[in-house]
Amino acid sequence: MIQPAVELDGIWKRFPGVIANAGANLTVRPGTVHAVLGENGAGKTTLMNCLAGVYLPDEGQVRIDGVAQRFSSPADALAAGIGMVHQEFRLVPTFTVAENIVLGHAPRILDMAATEAEVANLAERFGFDVEPDRPVWQLSMGERQRVEILKALWRDAKVLVLDEPTAVLTPQEAVELGEVLRRTVAEGRSVIFISHKLDEVVSFCDEATVLRGGKTVASSISVADANASSLAELMVGEASIEPVSVSVSMPGDPALVVKNLSVLDSRGLPAVQDVTFSVRSGEIVGIAGVAGNGQRSLTDAIAGLQPVKSGTIEVMQADVTQASPQRRFRAGLAYIPEDRVGVGLAPKLPATENAMMREYRSLRRGPLLSWTRARDLCDRIINDFEVKIGRRDAPLAGLSGGNLQRLLLGRELSSAPDVVVASQPTRGLDVSGVRAIQRLLVQQRDEGTAVLVVSEDLDELLALADRILVMVEGRVVGAFDARATSRVEIGEAMMGATA
């Protein structure tokens, strides 16, 4: 048998409150493009960071060409032939392509003309179309990515790790990238291709390893023998968490009504396109979709954090399309944002000040705040929602993910809202945290609240939701009765591009 180019054996990596890798394995043969597949939060990026020297794994072994390695920096990994292209590019915008490529690897006396010629040669060898003397700020995202890849090849990387390389590319650029990767492996190098887009994996990878919940669930399966739907099934897997018990819902009147909603992202590109749906009182509607298909813009627009281009949003029959976030809150809308820290909570401030964020305007006496009432409010939330906290006047920063989420949910739910919008409410939490949050959402529904849950965890949506909508590229492409659908059916709808 040929010596594998890369072997990752039983990799564990823990972060405070989260286990990112729980004994993950990966074996990459030389001369192949190897896909690492998995949903968001499956531990793909962490595993690759362990390979590329960004993190030191807590346990497990990294072997390159059969030799055990312990990388304590990206430079170590690079010296052993591992070059990683991160999702966020690490280029100096004002430098030229050639300057960026040789940066940190330049001889003491730099002959720029000669270097540019060498870079041009290297680019031609791999079929790249780049101009070495162009400054990077003038380049498109696709071109910048090529510079990053060239940077790794310039350092003679034997294994190229690309973290979701097509996320920033147009479809045409993605096809070109595929050709470049084929040419790279033709020289005996290997490529590790992280993705959750199945059509790309099928079209330019040789083998695939699938991660779920930080573990390897399928190792080096041949892509030729697989198809998009079998891969989708592996990715989403069987129910990993026993679902909370959900009784049959008794939905009432529509509480949240979204009509023909379109939203632009910060670059002015369409993020949500002509979306129409409603959530009735006493019903949980789930939104499924691969990350980055407009879910975030949808919930932010509903909560009033992102402007609406066209369409309307109604909460309890009141049009709130143009209303400020706090007017929407007063209209009965609670929002659990995807970024619980940084949007939902301010980690530098103590629990009291985080707990009063929604209500502080009613806690005043004249222009002054009543701290007594603020502390009472905080204590009530801490008690009712079982937030485990040291001191309520210490900054939140040290709390675990589960406790932060309880505090956030507690604050949002303690005002008895009519509509709850929860974005990725259980992401990154441990099992008990996930169950507690899910139970709270179901309890809300049973009390007659309309609940909208966005999640990338299909098991969660299937367990919680009454109806599931699937979003692809900013549109709702399918609606399913959660009791009558399957993981595979929804998984295929999520991968819309293949259909």
Added chain:
Amino acid sequence: MKRAVLRRREQPLRGGQPLAFVLGLLFALLVGAVLLAVAGDPVLETYTRMWDRSFGSAASLSSTFNRAVPLALAGLAVSIAATMGLWNIGAEGQILFGATAATLVGRIGADWPSPVLIVAMLLGAALGGALWALGPGLARAEIGVSEIITTLMLNEVALRLIRYLENGPWKDPDGFGFPQITAKPDGAGLGVLWERTHIGGLIALAVIFGFAWLVNRSVWGYELRLAGASPKTAAYAGVSLRRKVLGVMVLSGAVAGLAGGIELTGTAARLNESISNGYGFAGIVVAALALMRPSGVAVVAVLFGAIQVGGFSIQSLGVSAAVSNILQALILLGAIGAAVLSTHRVVLVDRKVVA
């Protein structure tokens, strides 16, 4: 192979700031002693003189406190802006324009009763400073123009305005043709506590405590802290970041402007372009030493004032101005350098491990 690196502490060391200041001071005095010895100046006598002239007598304390007032207010102005992550480096211009506005009030109300005139001049000064910061605040809040550039450039504008007034409309008719502005009215002298110590120090303390109280107790202050700690969270809670940016800039300008008013009514005879005396820039250092916390500004300002007063006093001993300036700079550098230790710790790490 080990090497020393600085790691940020999760919490600044409690009480570490004063300790660091003292350590830095001692270090600077040691280095300064060598410097003085090399320059042929008497080390002990020089240091004794510095102490005497800054803290040694009622008159010395007077000089120190009077100097600390504009430093404290300028420092507060900078730290107010910093609560929203803004850099007001135009306190200098706001001091100048504040003093200009106070002079205008003085010219209008020259024969008002003294207390009324003084209050009006100080309010005018605060208003003038606020006005000087309004433009940069609006430009930052509405279209995102860097306040660092605009506030800095307006310093120069305020300076030129005074030069114009000196040579033109406000030129002193009794100045023997010398370009100077007419002296302030007789009733415009700030009350005195002892020696030359004017009540500006009390005003500055009131403003500092007032701001701290506002931040801790008012709805506005809570919104300000929220916006400063996490802008996205503030937007989520419905706080208008635009209005907070504008409010903070205007308040910062008003506090700096007030410093100009106090200088005019407290120590100066008339408005001139040196009335700001670098306090606006020194305020940045004061605020930085106080870790951008309003509460620390007063203490730092007194020490800073003492260093300046003491530093200048040794020139009469024959210590050259250059050595005196170097000594002042050394003490500041020492204090600032040591201050790093209260927010960071020195750790030894393996050469290869990357943080």
